[in-house]
Amino acid sequence: MSEPLLRIANLKTHFQTKGVGLFGKKKVIKAVDGVSFHIAPREVLSLVGESGCGKSTVGRTLTHLEKATSGEARFEGRNFLSMTPAEFRPLRREIQMIFQDPFASLNPRLKIEQTLGEPLFIHGLCKTWDEARTKIAAMLETVGMDPKVMARHPHEFSGGQRQRIGIARVMILKPKLVIADEAVSALDVSIQAQVLNLIKKLQRDSGVSMLFISHDLGVVRHISDRVAVMFEGKIVEIGEKRQIFEAPEHDYTRKLLGSIPRVKIGKEVT
Amino acid sequence: MALLEVENLEIAVSSKGKLLPIVQGVSFDVDDNETLGIVGESGCGKSLTSLAIMGLLGGTTVRITNGNIRFEGVDLLTLPEKDRRTIMGNRMAMIFQEPMTSLNPVYRIGDQIIENLRQHENLSYAKARDRAVELLTLVRIPNPGERVDSFPHQLSGGQRQRVMIAMALSCDPKLLIADEPTTALDVTVQKEVLDLMADLQKRMGTAIVLISHDLGVIAETCDKIAVMYRGRVAEAASTADLFTELAHPYTRGLLNSIPFVDRDIEWLEAIPGRVPTLEEELTGCAFHPRCALATDLCSLIVPDTSQFKPGHAVQCHFPGKVTS
Numbered sequence: 249m250s251e252p253l254l255r256i257a258n259l260k261t262h263f264q265t266k267g268v269g270l271f272g273k274k275k276v277i278k279a280v281d282g283v284s285f286h287i288a289p290r291e292v293l294s295l296v297g298e299s300g301c302g303k304s305t306v307g308r309t310l311t312h313l314e315k316a317t318s319g320e321a322r323f324e325g326r327n328f329l330s331m332t333p334a335e336f337r338p339l340r341r342e343i344q345m346i347f348q349d350p351f352a353s354l355n356p357r358l359k360i361e362q363t364l365g366e367p368l369f370i371h372g373l374c375k376t377w378d379e380a381r382t383k384i385a386a387m388l389e390t391v392g393m394d395p396k397v398m399a400r401h402p403h404e405f406s407g408g409q410r411q412r413i414g415i416a417r418v419m420i421l422k423p424k425l426v427i428a429d430e431a432v433s434a435l436d437v438s439i440q441a442q443v444l445n446l447i448k449k450l451q452r453d454s455g456v457s458m459l460f461i462s463h464d465l466g467v468v469r470h471i472s473d474r475v476a477v478m479f480e481g482k483i484v485e486i487g488e489k490r491q492i493f494e495a496p497e498h499d500y501t502r503k504l505l506g507s508i509p510r511v512k513i514g515k516e517v518t
Numbered sequence: 519m520a521l522l523e524v525e526n527l528e529i530a531v532s533s534k535g536k537l538l539p540i541v542q543g544v545s546f547d548v549d550d551n552e553t554l555g556i557v558g559e560s561g562c563g564k565s566l567t568s569l570a571i572m573g574l575l576g577g578t579t580v581r582i583t584n585g586n587i588r589f590e591g592v593d594l595l596t597l598p599e600k601d602r603r604t605i606m607g608n609r610m611a612m613i614f615q616e617p618m619t620s621l622n623p624v625y626r627i628g629d630q631i632i633e634n635l636r637q638h639e640n641l642s643y644a645k646a647r648d649r650a651v652e653l654l655t656l657v658r659i660p661n662p663g664e665r666v667d668s669f670p671h672q673l674s675g676g677q678r679q680r681v682m683i684a685m686a687l688s689c690d691p692k693l694l695i696a697d698e699p700t701t702a703l704d705v706t707v708q709k710e711v712l713d714l715m716a717d718l719q720k721r722m723g724t725a726i727v728l729i730s731h732d733l734g735v736i737a738e739t740c741d742k743i744a745v746m747y748r749g750r751v752a753e754a755a756s757t758a759d760l761f762t763e764l765a766h767p768y769t770r771g772l773l774n775s776i777p778f779v780d781r782d783i784e785w786l787e788a789i790p791g792r793v794p795t796l797e798e799e800l801t802g803c804a805f806h807p808r809c810a811l812a813t814d815l816c817s818l819i820v821p822d823t824s825q826f827k828p829g830h831a832v833q834c835h836f837p838g839k840v841t842s
Binding site (some may be wrong): 287437438444445464467470504505506507510 | 782
């Protein structure tokens with residue numbers, strides 16, 4: 249088997265809480281407690297689970313937003329968890345993150361062209377603003393927005409449009425791995441469908457690998473190749489999408505699938 | 519006579535000296551033992567409709583400009599405040615989306631239930647407390663005898679929502695309005711809360727108005743459904759009739775937008791565009807800029823509500839054309 253793009257082995261991220269009162273005992277919260285998986289090039293793996301299961305912490309640990317307690321994460325063979333911030337910086341372009349809240353993840357004081365242009369300069373992908381604007385215009389068009397919007401500020405856009413801008417900011421760097429943390433959860437269904445289609449199309453066209461973190465099993469089924477189900481910091485079941493949804497083995501996966509309200513369409517309704 | 523009758527309800531917000539309608543011509547009724555689901559996306563007016571029924575619109579910026587709301591035949595809109603208060607929280611109760619912000623963090627949950635009981639029923643503190651423990655048992659809070667003295671922060675999200683339900687049910691209301699009661703909860707907890715509500719309805723015969731953005735939740739729990747779009751009821755029918763034959767293109771679009779967990783679709787058929795904002799001037803049918811079937815007629819004239827089938831109302835110039 250060829251080397252996967254990302255290989256995580258026995259990842260643990262623990263947090264220490266402050267004790268209650270002066271002499272209260274400190275507690276360790278094992279948010280991620282021994283998680284292993286891999287993602288192949290061009291593959292979409294979803295992490296699904298309920299709030300507090302540790303799925304977001306996995307994504308945040310992989311982007312150095314949280315510090316791993318132990319374990320290994322290799323990106324193209326290089327262990328990057330133990331890297332210093334300076335060593336990790338070149339990888340930041342290749343591992344990008346889409347966040348949940350389109351209102352909190354764009355700097356309100358920057359014009360769209362600044363938000364999209366800044367990373368281009370930081371990572372040395374552009375030398376002049378003319379060059380940057382050409383790239384930004386093309387990227388905005390790819391995410392279905394009028395290139396003219398680059399002169400505007402985030403408050404002028406709706407949630408769906410902001411999420412498109414957030415996706416453009418990520419994709420303009422041509423990353424190899426995108427971590428999407430509840431990327432469509434804050435959107436209304438009709439807008440969610442547009443953005444989901446966009447993410448799927450961009451993923452197919454660019455061949456980027458994806459770690460798609462979500463609580464919504466319907467969305468997960470739509471976007472993923474493989475699915476990992478998390479519960480209390482551990483992966484309880486991982487497999488091909490079809491297997492997880494059609495023949496789940498773990499009790500928790502079955503319980504999760506059984507809890508989802510369904511719509512019965514057509515004449516068979518009684 | 520139905521338990522709750524809403525007729526031609528119109529709500530407007532005043533903005534920069536202008537009166538902008540947010541809810542227009544909304545009519546529905548709910549009977550005893552019946553669950554009505556109101557479904558729609560953000561800004562469609564579903565929550566405002568429920569707040570209007572509860573008389574919680576308050577203030578001068580958002581107000582009811584037309585229509586009738588009758589509860590057990592009594593017109594709620596002309597009822598003096600004093601009489602209103604004997605109905606609210608007693609014969610009619612509401613649960614909200616976020617239990618943490620609806621519960622008072624500095625009072626024990628028992629005391630919050632007792633307050634409502636003592637307000638509406640002539641009970642001693644000790645009797646009311648016993649009743650509070652009974653109610654907590656009813657909504658399946660573990661160790662209700664101890665939990666009655668807990669503070670809201672000591673409970674999980676699902677338990678807090680159960681406390682809200684207990685509080686709402688404390689005076690055996692005839693009508694329960696639930697505005698996104700499970701939206702903040704995980705799916706497994708959501709199922710428990712929805713099952714609990716259905717079970718209590720069966721036992722007590724309460725009528726429920728369930729408001730949600732989640733078509734799955736609505737389809738699974740409700741007897742009949744009203745689909746709202748930008749302040750109007752686009753389509754309304756019994757759950758079985760609605761999903762047998764969708765008559766409004768918006769309902770069809772909404773359904774096609776959902777990535778269902780039990781089927782594989784390569785691409786979702788998303789509705790193009792977005793919901794127009796309140797400030798945007800709009801003539802004709804509110805859905806026409808996003809509708810594949812729209813003609814000149816749709817952009818000029820607001821369609822009347824017509825009966826697509828008996829009991830299946832639709833507000834569209836071309837009802838049923840979408841049915842596949």
